[in-house]
Amino acid sequence: MKKIIIALFLGISALVQAQNTVSGIVTNLKNEPLKGVSVYVPELHKSTVTDENGAYNLTNLPQGNLKVQFVFVGFATQNKLVSSLAKTTTLHIVLEETIFQMDEVIVSTAFNKIQSQNVMKVEHESIKSLQRKGTATLIEGLATIPGVAQISTGTSIGKPVIRGLSGNRVLVYSQGVRMENQQFGDEHGLGLNDAGIESVEVIKGPASLLYGSDALGGVLYFNPEKFAEAHAFKTNFSQKYFSNTQGSNTSLGVKTSTENWKFLARGSYNTHADYSISGGDRVTNTRYNETDFKTGIGYSNATFSSVLRYNYNKLDLGIPEEGIANQTISKHTAFPKQGVFNHLLSLNTVFFFEKSKLDVDLGYIANDRSEFPETTIAGLHMKLKTVNYDVKYHLPTIGKLESIFGIQGMHQTNRNSGTEYLIPDATTTDFGVFGTINHEWKSSVLQAGLRFDNRKITTTAQGISGEEGSFQAIDKSFDSFNASLGYKTNLATNMTLRLNLASGFRAPNLAELTSNGVHEGTNRYEVGNSNLKTEQNIQTDLNLEYKNGHFEFFANGFYNHINHYIYTSPTGTVIADNAVFDYIQNNAKLYGGEIGLHFHPHPLDWLHYETSFESVTGQKQNGDYLPLIPANNWNNTLRGEFKIKNWLADGFAALTVSTTFNQKKVSGFETQSNGYTLLNLGLGGNVKLGKTAFDVSLNGNNLLDKKYIAHLSRLKTDGIPNIGRNIILGVNFNL
Structure with a gap:
């Protein structure tokens, strides 16, 4: 190295x-x-x-x-x-x-266009804008984006859901490399902290052309914070307090740059007690602690640019099993609990030639995950090590025709060292090759691509055949061809149409192929199926946008057909008081979309009204509903932006009413959920006191202390409500 x-x-x-x-x-x-x-x-x-x-x-x-x-x-x-x-x-x-937000450059797509030039509709949100909504965690902020939801375990664990798909069907990228952290588990969170992240891009739909297996449902692409400008030295400190969990979030960062060299470092610490529901009772052992450190060094000259980044993330998570029991504000986790250590090392280098360039991303991820049932001796201890590479050659531009040829790959090992085995020791190898072109003429853009992938999975035998926790050795290979075709044009002045047709795929994961035992958190005895086929989908996306100086409207519609969709089904038998579920396959479909508008009335230049509605329906081929499909949601925000003399700049005040509807379209072993409405308030801006300037924000979430249970909460089966009223105070100093 x-x-x-x-x-x-x-x-x-x-x-x-x-x-x-x-x-x-x-x-x-x-x-x-x-x-x-x-x-x-x-x-x-x-x-x-x-x-x-x-x-x-x-x-x-x-x-x-x-x-x-x-x-x-x-x-x-x-x-x-x-x-x-x-x-x-x-x-x-x-x-x-x-008047509207800036037209951002989209990094997650192949040609790095600004959104107005992009063939694919990609949601872009700065972390600052998500933080202004007062969310306690990164995944909570993501769930405010139309089309994105979360499967939550209290306030500490959240898994992203994009248009009804989650787990290994959604890829997460950070620092330019794919995150691998045993994401097949519902109780396995992102393992990312929002400190040191500048923005997130959400691809809603199959992105296998660019990212290979597991991008069947979409991609979350996190952009790290930029380096300082040349010859600058900057220091930043931020502090947040959360009333509900008596939590604290502290972050300190420093960065500097010369003409060629760049350096940054940021450390943060999160600590929270058990969250309280409406009425004040606390949910036992939902407390957690998080330590995060990010650093990066870069060098660039007239020939090449190279950036090396490192992220260390440590999580100490309580696992709630007692419900509303022992009432305490302690932040020291009790048993059972999880301990997760995540190391992410990335190296991005771009080589510049006279009329072309070579873009190389190398990544190493080490995920160490332990579960402690009753003592400090780990019952479950999995070590996942992943090396991946992504090499893209940008060919010389011919007129308005741009083209890219690339190869991607991954080598991954999973090893167990605890007393329990959830999945076997295994080695996974990926290789993919792709090409894509982008052609612009007048106000239109056409983009197309083709890709081939191969994934090999080999496992070792474990235990005594027929007993719980035993695994048979497998040696499997999965191939897939995928393609995409996208078209963007201006139908009229200020009106844009995007139409995309793309295929995606996902090879079965280790849990689906090999499971043989009780899966914690589901209370089910799950039996894997080594004969599972690759999931393959085709999705059609239609996006229509209209924007002028005072009005913005969007409508997104999609239809997603998935062949060989993998899911669990009850067998009708019981082992050790746990119902037995098999992994089987069936064709499935998901459809729905998002619609919204942003109105800025003239001459009230300080006033904004935003509204959005999102809906998704998921069904199997026989008409039964798929599990873990988010309920329909309608958000309304009234926001004011202002400046008060010379002491308050970039001021804002926002009132949000978020309505989640009843979810009656559930799978056979799910329960229906009632709807609810939450009221949130946000205030803040940049305060100047003499020579001192700092950002301040005050948020009140669930102001009416509404008692509710989200459909995708993993505590729903125990009848445990979600978090009650939460007041968040934050300050940020650029020193």
């Missing part, structure tokens, strides 16, 4: 050493210079800001084509492609004011 890093950072210096510069002036439509505009080159992780004259200067740039982003609050983002860089290139930019 040391030799590889040295080669990537220094060994390429023998290639062509161009010393190109891009400079210019950024103004508004009135030809007035704009100070503080962020000018960013993503591939080099290089940025600067405009001075009081609107001037900027980027040096030491590579040859060939280069994308430069211009981002400024209150103005539409511009993503400029600079072709055939010269020694000195002048690029003047005129930014146009906009």
